[in-house]
Amino acid sequence: MAGIWVSMEVGSDGVAVITISNPPVNALHPKIIAGLKEKYTEAMNRDDVKAVVLTGHMGKFSGGFDINVFAEVHKTGDLSRLPDVSVELVVNTVEDAKKPSVAAIQGLALGGGLELAMGCHARISTPEAQLGLPELTLGIIPGFGGTQRLPRLVGLPKAIEMMLLSKTIRAKEGKECGLIDAIVSPEELMKMSRLWALEIAERRKPWISSLRRTDRLSSLLEAREILTAARQQAKRIAPNMPQHQVCLDAMEEGIVFGGYAGVLKEAKVFKELVLSSTAKGLVHVFFSQRATSKVPNVTDIGIRPRNIKKVAVIGGGLMGSGIATALILSDISVILKEIDSSFLQKGLKVVSVNLEGLVKKGSLTKDKMNKALSLLKGVLDYSEFKHVDMVIEAVIENISLKQSIFAEIEKICPLTCVLATNTSTIDLNIVGEKTQSQDRIIGAHFFSPAHVMPLLEIVRTEKTSPQVIYDLMTVGKIIKKVPVVVGNCTGFAVNRTFFPYSQAANLLVHLGIDPFRIDRVISNFGMPMGPFQLQDLAGYGVYFAVGKIYASAFKGRTFKSDLIELLAENGRHGKSNGKGFYIHEKGSKPKPDPSIQSIVEESRRRTNIMPGGKPIILSDQEIQEMIFFPVVNEACRVMDERIVVRASDLDIASVLGMGFPRYRGGIVFWADTVGADYINSRLKKWAEVYGGFFKPASYLEERAKKGLPLSMLSLSPSEASRSRM
Ligand SMILES: C[C@H](O)CC(=O)SCCNC(=O)CCNC(=O)[C@H](O)C(C)(C)COP(=O)(O)OP(=O)(O)OC[C@H]1O[C@@H](n2cnc3c(N)ncnc32)[C@H](O)[C@@H]1OP(=O)(O)O
Numbered sequence: 166m167a168g169i170w171v172s173m174e175v176g177s178d179g180v181a182v183i184t185i186s187n188p189p190v191n192a193l194h195p196k197i198i199a200g201l202k203e204k205y206t207e208a209m210n211r212d213d214v215k216a217v218v219l220t221g222h223m224g225k226f227s228g229g230f231d232i233n234v235f236a237e238v239h240k241t242g243d244l245s246r247l248p249d250v251s252v253e254l255v256v257n258t259v260e261d262a263k264k265p266s267v268a269a270i271q272g273l274a275l276g277g278g279l280e281l282a283m284g285c286h287a288r289i290s291t292p293e294a295q296l297g298l299p300e301l302t303l304g305i306i307p308g309f310g311g312t313q314r315l316p317r318l319v320g321l322p323k324a325i326e327m328m329l330l331s332k333t334i335r336a337k338e339g340k341e342c343g344l345i346d347a348i349v350s351p352e353e354l355m356k357m358s359r360l361w362a363l364e365i366a367e368r369r370k371p372w373i374s375s376l377r378r379t380d381r382l383s384s385l386l387e388a389r390e391i392l393t394a395a396r397q398q399a400k401r402i403a404p405n406m407p408q409h410q411v412c413l414d415a416m417e418e419g420i421v422f423g424g425y426a427g428v429l430k431e432a433k434v435f436k437e438l439v440l441s442s443t444a445k446g447l448v449h450v451f452f453s454q455r456a457t458s459k460v461p462n463v464t465d466i467g468i469r470p471r472n473i474k475k476v477a478v479i480g481g482g483l484m485g486s487g488i489a490t491a492l493i494l495s496d497i498s499v500i501l502k503e504i505d506s507s508f509l510q511k512g513l514k515v516v517s518v519n520l521e522g523l524v525k526k527g528s529l530t531k532d533k534m535n536k537a538l539s540l541l542k543g544v545l546d547y548s549e550f551k552h553v554d555m556v557i558e559a560v561i562e563n564i565s566l567k568q569s570i571f572a573e574i575e576k577i578c579p580l581t582c583v584l585a586t587n588t589s590t591i592d593l594n595i596v597g598e599k600t601q602s603q604d605r606i607i608g609a610h611f612f613s614p615a616h617v618m619p620l621l622e623i624v625r626t627e628k629t630s631p632q633v634i635y636d637l638m639t640v641g642k643i644i645k646k647v648p649v650v651v652g653n654c655t656g657f658a659v660n661r662t663f664f665p666y667s668q669a670a671n672l673l674v675h676l677g678i679d680p681f682r683i684d685r686v687i688s689n690f691g692m693p694m695g696p697f698q699l700q701d702l703a704g705y706g707v708y709f710a711v712g713k714i715y716a717s718a719f720k721g722r723t724f725k726s727d728l729i730e731l732l733a734e735n736g737r738h739g740k741s742n743g744k745g746f747y748i749h750e751k752g753s754k755p756k757p758d759p760s761i762q763s764i765v766e767e768s769r770r771r772t773n774i775m776p777g778g779k780p781i782i783l784s785d786q787e788i789q790e791m792i793f794f795p796v797v798n799e800a801c802r803v804m805d806e807r808i809v810v811r812a813s814d815l816d817i818a819s820v821l822g823m824g825f826p827r828y829r830g831g832i833v834f835w836a837d838t839v840g841a842d843y844i845n846s847r848l849k850k851w852a853e854v855y856g857g858f859f860k861p862a863s864y865l866e867e868r869a870k871k872g873l874p875l876s877m878l879s880l881s882p883s884e885a886s887r888s889r890m
Contacts, residue, residue, distance in 0.1 A: 171200030173207060179215035180359040181208040190228030191221040193277045198248045205258045216362035218355065219285055220269040226294070229276025232303065232451060239445045244436055250277070251309050251432045255284035256425070260374050265365035269358035270294050271351060275333070280309035283318060283375050286365050287346045289358045290336040296344060297333030303451060304444030304828060306412040308435035313419040313427040314375040319343050321383050321416070325395045328412055343381065376424035388420045405691055406443050406828050442838065446830030450820055453813035453831060460638070460650045460810060463631040470639035471632070473583070477502060477553040479570060481512015484587055485559035487615030490519040491644045493537040494616065500553060501543050509543045516541060519616050550577045555640065557609050559587040562710055564595060571606065572599040583633050585609035589660055590714050593626045593653045603628040607637055610657060612822050620821035621646035626653045649818050652808040655718035658815060659822045662803050662832065664715050665795035665858070670696035672724045672858060673791060674765060675772045677780020680746055681757040686788045691826030696792070698755055701745035705729050705738055721857045728768040735764055776854070791851065794844050797836040797875070798862050804878055805864035812876035837874045845869035
């Protein structure tokens with residue numbers, strides 16, 4: 166029986182089993198909340214019911230409150246869509262009921278799901294269950310009493326760790342820390358939960374109300390020390406976001422004034438946070454990430470992804486070895502091909518080092534590392550390519566080299582083999598020009614380091630077959646990436662959208678702004694680092710290679726200066742040799758190097774673009790706008806050319822590929838919070854003063870004129886039919 170429902174079945178033992186169903190994760194939709202209240206009322210009124218077991222349908226307890234409701238509230242601003250669950254359901258109906266409840270947990274109990282379970286008088290779980298309060302990742306705090314009950318069950322330090330880091334734990338850890346009362350097999354779950362519930366009703370097991378417990382709470386003094394340390398940690402890990410501090414405030418209220426006062430405070434601040442810009446951005450990112458799985462004419466035409474078991478990776482450099490690492494970590498066999506044995510040994514070594522790094526961090530066991538390494542084989546020719554399901558070419562960005570590789574492997578690989586290239590900029594039609602297999606050629610743009618970065622930009626041409634796209638999307642998911650399918654153009658969606666980012670920063674330096682100030686402003690905006698520190702990290706070789714490609718593809722809107730060439734001429738190559746804009750020393754943070762000033766001056770003299778020869782003066786906000794608005798402008802061109810299926814694909818790609826702050830919702834979402842009209846007017850003004858680099862795209866101008874959001878890709882049905890996807 167599918168659909169949204171709450172059922173109740175009363176057994177001859179006097180236990181009422183209340184089951185919630187809302188596939189796929191039994192999210193707590195307002196209808197479920199209403200259903201729970203109704204069934205509980207019935208259970209309390211029936212004389213044949215002695216106790217309740219609360220559980221979820223289809224092997225899952227609950228993935229929490231229905232996040233779609235937050236999205237609706239964000240659209241309408243109407244908080245009345247949020248039912249009163251915390252006091253009315255969890256405290257009054259479940260916890261303070263005259264009959265005890267036991268939560269029978271399978272699969273997952275997350276957010277509101279776990280909070281509901283904590284309102285029960287005991288929790289029995291199967292071993293594989295995932296337990297957690299991940300609400301902070303959505304810009305809110307637990308709102309069904311979680312900030313009060315979790316510390317009372319597991320102690321303050323563990324509760325802070327689970328909430329602030331949104332850490333999910335398994336049942337074993339849950340049992341050790343006091344969250345779970347017993348772990349049983351899935352077959353035993355209902356039987357054991359019924360017995361436990363009856364034993365509570367008969368007072369043979371303790372009838373515990375989590376909210377009234379104090380035995381796991383520290384003394385007030387100790388609690389304050391723990392909370393102070395947590396507040397400092399939150400400032401470090403979550404600058405610019407309010408929910409971490411608010412969560413700690415709610416916990417503190419409960420410790421000082423008691424659990425019920427804490428619940429009331431939590432409910433009040435929860436509602437305030439739901440409407441915060443942070444929650445709006447993070448909820449948008451949650452749904453954007455999931456939307457990437459749906460690609461029109463690929464995932465909706467009845468084809469199934471094929472089973473990719475063996476992949477050949479060509480090139481054992483940084484990218485190739487990172488890709489190989491990601492594949493073998495997910496049980497996919499890899500043939501790593503290099504041109505000579507010294508390169509091959511280097512590549513294989515990098516894979517080992519990558520895996521050892523994970524073992525050191527504790528995220529991989531030695532056994533799993535050895536198992537992964539057993540799936541890796543190095544080769545120097547193509548003879549083994551006869552048996553692979555997919556090839557991922559990851560050699561340097563050299564067009565003729567890539568063309569000859571594809572022409573050669575086309576003859577050796579099976580006819581069904583997916584032929585992917587890890588280029589970050591080169592047009593795929595050119596890569597496949599010398600083959601007869603253009604339907605099998607696809608871009609697999611990984612971000613460095615490939616075994617760590619979560620984004621996989623999948624680039625299709627007009628000729629790439631849906632089957633090949635679906636196969637690569639599936640491999641991407643297996644290796645735990647978020648695959649975003651985009652169209653073919655110079656720089657594809659992500660690098661193309663962000664090419665003006667470093668160019669705008671460069672332009673500002675030549676207009677007289679200090680590069681280190683620019684980096685500070687951009688870091689404060691929420692990027693992991695500023696554009697100059699990023700340039701040091703990426704290495705100047707990439708800058709030279711792609712700079713030329715962009716200059717010829719995007720004539721009239723690129724900015725060229727000699728700054729990076731001058732740095733290189735002065736023996737500065739960025740992080741790779743420890744000297745760039747910054748001094749890079751092992752084990753310490755990069756330090757701004759003031760001695761680059763003379764090089765900056767020389768470059769400024771050569772470009773000579775300062776109005777009247779004098780540095781311009783800008784506020785921090787203007788710096789931020791002059792760097793990000795050109796990025797938004799290019800995003801508009803990418804949307805206009807339908808390089809992406811939907812605007813939110815650019816949002817998720819900007820967050821996962823470029824480190825754009827997640828809590829700002831991604832580049833297009835953020836731009837819409839600023840407003841198309843404002844962005845357009847600023848760009849227009851700068852274009853008049855500083856030239857074509859800032860010239861607004863027609864897509865932006867049009868939406869600005871009509872007062873429409875940039876995320877609206879098509880303004881009419883005829884435009885919608887332009888989609889290349
Ligand atoms: C008041 C309370 O304190 C507030 C809350 O409870 S807020 C909610 C707290 N819960 C969460 O944050 C959990 C969010 N969900 C997840 O982390 C993951 O979806 C999961 C671990 C449950 C499952 O992951 P996975 O198996 O990879 O499936 P995933 O693709 O993410 O989700 C499957 C579908 O369920 C939906 N879904 C998952 N959790 C949901 C939720 N809480 N509400 C609504 N929909 C949800 C997804 O949107 C997706 O829908 P789609 O198929 O239409 O795209």
